[in-house]
Amino acid sequence: MTDIIKPDLKVVKQIISSGGESLKKCYQCATCSVVCKLSPDDSPFPRKEMINAQWGLKDKLVTDPDIWLCHQCGDCTAYCPRGAKPGEVIGAVRKMTIAHYAIPKFLAKMVGEAKYLPLLIAFPVLFLLAVLGAIGRLHIPEGEIVFGHLMPHTIVDLVFVPIFMFSALVFAGGVLRFWRNIQGQCNGKCSLMSLIPTAISVNLDILSHKKFRKCEVNKGRALAHMGVLYGFIGLAITTALAVFYLYILKQESPYLLTSPLKIIGNLSAIALLTGITLVVINRFNVKAQAGMGSYFDWLFIGVIYTVVLSGILAEVTRLMGIAILAYPIYFVHLVSVFFLFLYAPYSKLAHMVYRTIALIHAKKIGREEVEEK
Ligand code: SF4
Ligand code: SF4
Numbered sequence: 001m002t003d004i005i006k007p008d009l010k011v012v013k014q015i016i017s018s019g020g021e022s023l024k025k026c027y028q029c030a031t032c033s034v035v036c037k038l039s040p041d042d043s044p045f046p047r048k049e050m051i052n053a054q055w056g057l058k059d060k061l062v063t064d065p066d067i068w069l070c071h072q073c074g075d076c077t078a079y080c081p082r083g084a085k086p087g088e089v090i091g092a093v094r095k096m097t098i099a100h101y102a103i104p105k106f107l108a109k110m111v112g113e114a115k116y117l118p119l120l121i122a123f124p125v126l127f128l129l130a131v132l133g134a135i136g137r138l139h140i141p142e143g144e145i146v147f148g149h150l151m152p153h154t155i156v157d158l159v160f161v162p163i164f165m166f167s168a169l170v171f172a173g174g175v176l177r178f179w180r181n182i183q184g185q186c187n188g189k190c191s192l193m194s195l196i197p198t199a200i201s202v203n204l205d206i207l208s209h210k211k212f213r214k215c216e217v218n219k220g221r222a223l224a225h226m227g228v229l230y231g232f233i234g235l236a237i238t239t240a241l242a243v244f245y246l247y248i249l250k251q252e253s254p255y256l257l258t259s260p261l262k263i264i265g266n267l268s269a270i271a272l273l274t275g276i277t278l279v280v281i282n283r284f285n286v287k288a289q290a291g292m293g294s295y296f297d298w299l300f301i302g303v304i305y306t307v308v309l310s311g312i313l314a315e316v317t318r319l320m321g322i323a324i325l326a327y328p329i330y331f332v333h334l335v336s337v338f339f340l341f342l343y344a345p346y347s348k349l350a351h352m353v354y355r356t357i358a359l360i361h362a363k364k365i366g367r368e369e370v371e372e373k
Contacts, residue, residue: 005055005057007054007055007056007364008055008056008057008058008242009056010056011056011057011058011096012053012055012056014250015053015056015089015092015093015096016292016366018090018091018092018093018095018112018296018300019088019089019092019293019294019296019297019333020053020085020086020088020091020092020093020141022083022085023050023053023054023089023188024054024084025051025053025082025083025084026084026086026089027082028047028050028051028081029082030262031076031079031080031081031082031084031181032046032047032050032076032079032084032222033045033047033048033063033076034081035044035075035079036070036074036075036076036233037073037075037214037215037216038073038211038214039066039069040088040367040368042367043064044335045067045069045070045090045359045365046066046070046089046090047078047086048066048299049066049067049086049089049090049091049289050084050086050233051059052064053089053092053093053094058096058100061093061096061097061181062096062097062100062181062342063178063345064103065185065357065358065361065362066358067090067094067097068088068092068094068218068351068354068355068357068358068359069212069355069358069362070090070094070360071114071212071215071221072087072091072221072288073087073212073214073215073216073217073218074218074286074289074351075087075215075217075218075222075289075290077289077291078216078217078286078289078290081146083243084122084355085291086340087290087291088291088293088294089298091293091294092294093274093295094351095112095294095296095348096350097346097354098174098346098347098350098351098354099112099346100173101174101178101277101352101354102170102174102345102346103170103173103179104126105145107343107346108346110346111306111343111346111347112295112296112346113295114299117299118139119167120339120343121335121339123342124139124334124335124338124339124342125195125335127159127335127337127338128151128159128196128287128331128335131151131153131159132150134156135151135152135155137149137150137151140324140327141323141327142323142324143335145318145321145323145326145327145358146253146254147253147314147326147327147330148252148253149255150257150327150330150331150336152251153252157158159338160259160338160341163341163342164341165343167341167342167344171344171345173354174350174353174354175353175357175370176359178354179357181359182200182358182361183361185361185365186216186361186364186365187365189364189365190361190364190365191268194298195360195364196363198360198363198364199356199360201363202356203356203361204361206229206359207354207358209222209225209226209229209356212225215292217286218286218289218290219245219284219286220278220282221279221282222280223275223278223280224275224276224278224279224281224282224342225275226275227271227272227274227275227276227278228271228272228275228276228279228304230268230271230275230292231268231269231271231273231274231275231276232268233268233272233317234264234265234271234272235265235268235269235272237264237268238261238265238268239262241260241261241264245261246258252270252300254318265313269308269311269312271313272304272308273305273308273309276301276305276308279301290337290357296347296348297348297349299348300348300349303336303339303340303347306332306336307333307336307337307362309338310329310330310332310336311333313325313329314326314329314330314332314333319327
């Protein structure tokens with residue numbers, strides 16, 4: 001008996017509406033798999049993903065670790081003779097996969113569609129305004145500008161720690177289900193202890209941007225992505241230092257610009273701002289060859305800009321003593337950080353987690369690109 005596969009048009013439409021609109025142009029010539037420098041020789045990507053996407057085979061796509069081995073360099077898009085933009089299609093499949101593993105589903109849907117953006121912004125704005133109202137701080141505080149006078153650190157912790165925990169739990173659930181789906185390919189090689197050295201090796205590769213440096217068309221992508229990654233790492237260290245200063249050293253902000261916390265925080269903000277600006281410049285420079293990216297990509301870029309610019313401007317206006325600007329800008333900063341953390345498991349930021357897991361899996365099973373390719 002012959003199995004008849006029917007295309008799942010709902011899934012195809014979902015991929016098309018998420019930035020994979022050129023999907024149907026693919027005539028499966030495999031040029032993309034040949035030019036991709038990150039694809040292994042055995043069962044290479046992205047041609048097979050293009051076929052699965054054309055048929056709307058969601059089960060195959062969301063359990064395919066290869067979609068995360070793609071680093072969206074756009075080389076395949078530049079060389080595709082049909083203009084099918086495989087790099088953009090794989091990006092749309094990744095978005096669908098992030099939504100597939102995230103709960104609750106309605107949040108993933110809202111983060112993925114531009115029409116819900118006002119609602120997504122309204123929630124943290126109204127929530128934080130309600131908190132300020134509840135503690136009687138719905139006004140510009142008088143005297144020296146100290147952001148703790150608007151929202152005390154205990155309240156900041158009470159709001160942001162649960163958001164962080166929520167995101168961590170959603171990520172953990174998604175990663176566990178993703179891992180369950182891909183570990184079958186391990187053939188018993190993926191015991192927890194054996195994964196540790198592989199995870200260390202993969203993280204060193206990520207830090208060095210070894211794979212990004214293989215991009216041809218979008219050569220600037222490695223430096224741009226490095227700026228963003230190191231900016232985030234620096235800001236994570238800054239947050240840890242802030243907890244140390246506050247709860248161990250019992251020192252409250254504002255801190256001197258010469259304190260290690262401020263130096264690391266300011267350098268990280270500059271790295272992040274530089275990195276994300278290079279990301280935007282690169283996208284415009286190679287838009288004809290590699291594509292401009294989707295709403296999903298640009299939402300993430302917009303959020304990073306808002307977080308970093310509001311942080312820098314809040315500090316500058318505080319140092320200049322302009323309370324009427326400093327406090328509202330600080331409020332915008334809090335809203336943007338709330339937005340970033342709360343929606344992280346449904347946003348492009350989730351690629352950091354899923355790609356790392358897929359890279360560990362690939363290294364463990366020996367599924368890596370051929371070095372000389
Ligand atoms: S996406 Fe383009 S290069 Fe890849 S198989 Fe299809 S037509 Fe060929
Ligand atoms: S975008 Fe780059 S990494 Fe991704 S499949 Fe295409 S060539 Fe390979």
